[in-house]
Amino acid sequence: MQDKKTEIPGRPFDDLNKAVGETVLVKLKGEKTVRGILKAFDVHLNIVLDQAEELENGEVKIKHSKLMVRGDSIIMIAL
Amino acid sequence: MQDKKTEIPGRPFDDLNKAVGETVLVKLKGEKTVRGILKAFDVHLNIVLDQAEELENGEVKIKHSKLMVRGDSIIMIAL
């Protein structure tokens, strides 16, 4: 029954890899949101953002030139 | 006693694989819900949705052209 479709599923980290150098929006546990240019990531979904901004209700609250976010804290990333 | 039934259990990731290219509804921890076309997944249940929508009380609140959701955040996925 698994052959009934021909679509080949991708892997999430391929999509993440394509987003390196682009701006991403990251939603964290505890209602935190950060935005920045994706610079680095690893298999644990630890990421580094350049020109990062902490957002609150859609407004920029704090800026960080470089921000490492622990993968464990991440809910989702808009690529 | 294990032989008394002939039903062969499937594996959840087979069902997920069949849903690639189709719209799925994903319920996350913290009462969040997202909906989109399943594009990619991995064994940690990290997924990527295309044309993703964040829902609140059943209404579309925010749209993302591509959204990566960390498996750890997922409660259930309606396939």
Next chain:
Amino acid sequence: MQDKKTEIPGRPFDDLNKAVGETVLVKLKGEKTVRGILKAFDVHLNIVLDQAEELENGEVKIKHSKLMVRGDSIIMIAL
């Protein structure tokens, strides 16, 4: 002292396996309850239910033709 009883303990996944094709009730973290026909499971206790229903105070709230539930979200399953 370990030999004083002759009862041979079973393994939980044997019981789960026997429940494939039958209706199960699943209690999730955060006071959620779902019910459906157990279609698939894996060693992480990820499961797939057919004809799934989300329950609230014992009443059916939403129906899903197929629902994947992440094992990590599950508290208990009435077999």
Next chain:
Amino acid sequence: MQDKKTEIPGRPFDDLNKAVGETVLVKLKGEKTVRGILKAFDVHLNIVLDQAEELENGEVKIKHSKLMVRGDSIIMIAL
């Protein structure tokens, strides 16, 4: 200094194994309590109870003929 005592420590799963076929009381995260006859367990402390009862303030609230409890949800088990 480790030799100053002669008591040989047991292993918790030996005690659990001896309780198979007997009634146990299981306290779960989120103030839930279940009671039943221990039928099966595994190394993750996933357990199966026969003739299981969900208790609330010491009173039986719901009965399940067979209940699988995810080890991760368990705080303690009175053997």
Next chain:
Amino acid sequence: MQDKKTEIPGRPFDDLNKAVGETVLVKLKGEKTVRGILKAFDVHLNIVLDQAEELENGEVKIKHSKLMVRGDSIIMIAL
């Protein structure tokens, strides 16, 4: 710089091992406290207490002849 001291650090499980047969006080997540004679433990810090007492505000609330506590629930153990 690592050689500037000669003290040899012990291992926590050596101390736990020495406490077998003695009364220990165990603080659990969610403000629960139990006390009993340490009978068994494993590397996950799962423990079994004999003559266990659940305490509330320092007073004995419930007694269990034998209690298995999941390591994951334990904050600290006074040895």
Next chain:
Amino acid sequence: MQDKKTEIPGRPFDDLNKAVGETVLVKLKGEKTVRGILKAFDVHLNIVLDQAEELENGEVKIKHSKLMVRGDSIIMIAL
């Protein structure tokens, strides 16, 4: 499709490594913030800060000459 970009993604721990000897701001679960000179780290993101300060609403509350922070507690690190 993965070849459409030439940017080579970095690894987060490379960025962390470059920050050794510099002041970093660490946001922890539970609304805690600490600041200090990054002295040491490991693959679990356990870190040691020299001349560490616990902050509350942006003001220094407590100082510690050396502080080890468990990786599991960390949400993000401004490098």
Next chain:
Amino acid sequence: MQDKKTEIPGRPFDDLNKAVGETVLVKLKGEKTVRGILKAFDVHLNIVLDQAEELENGEVKIKHSKLMVRGDSIIMIAL
């Protein structure tokens, strides 16, 4: 770009090792704080403190001659 600095990062457990025999302050999840002489630790950051004190608002509340703290409960340790 990784060669632009010559500082060699240390490892957190080296710092912890140097603190054996000295008084440390340990902040735990759930606003608990304990203080004592570091006697033992392992790679999971399980630790044993001698002459341990539970603190509340900076004041000693309870004393324990020996206290094992589960690494999983620890937020940070002032060395």
